[in-house]
Amino acid sequence: MSRNRYLLPLGVLLLATLSVFRDVQGGQWTPLQSEVNFQCDNGVTTLGYSVYVVGNRPELGNWDPTKAVKLAPTAYPTWTGKVLFPGTDDGKDVEWKCVVRNETIPTDVQKWQSNPNNIVKVTFKTASVGTF
Template structure:
């Protein structure tokens, strides 16, 4: 308990001293809001995997070649996450699950049907969002 208290006290000191150490410098911070994606019923054939693609650059701006590969650890449910840089709190992300060729990104076998999935980005806990084929 004492160790935690001392560590927390050290961080308070460091954060208090940071403006003094960087006086006169232009400091820019990048922060990320994270979302966990789940695509259910992503039944694939060899050479194809499930990806998430959507409205923001971190998930491809609707370009399947820039989509984010999900993990088949609970096949046929695929999961993964993405961090979104410098977005606004409560910003809406639209997205879909796609089944895409692993080597040829232009070969999209299937898009999740309309409507788009939506997630609202918040600080904590991580946004959980699900789509189904």
């Protein structure tokens, strides 16, 4: 009986905090998702080509460079970008590489990062770097 006395106040407290967390997300509930900041160093490109990240997850195109994620030349020739992995188990390994690809003809891949693959352990926020 004494344990039940604490459950009602605890339940009220949890309900009150839910509205706070909802408001933090702009009134929208979003599932937990892992976020990885990718960086490709020495990504020298020519006109019409950019650096992309491709890997073994659907969010990275499942090794299909036509579905790769374009990075931004934040400090050329260093390219960076953030990729969200919704529903990915925390601690899961993701394999990836940098590629130089044509911006308008996705099948025109100029360069792949050499072996081995980069590996990043997905956590709720992390970063990973690859170099050509």
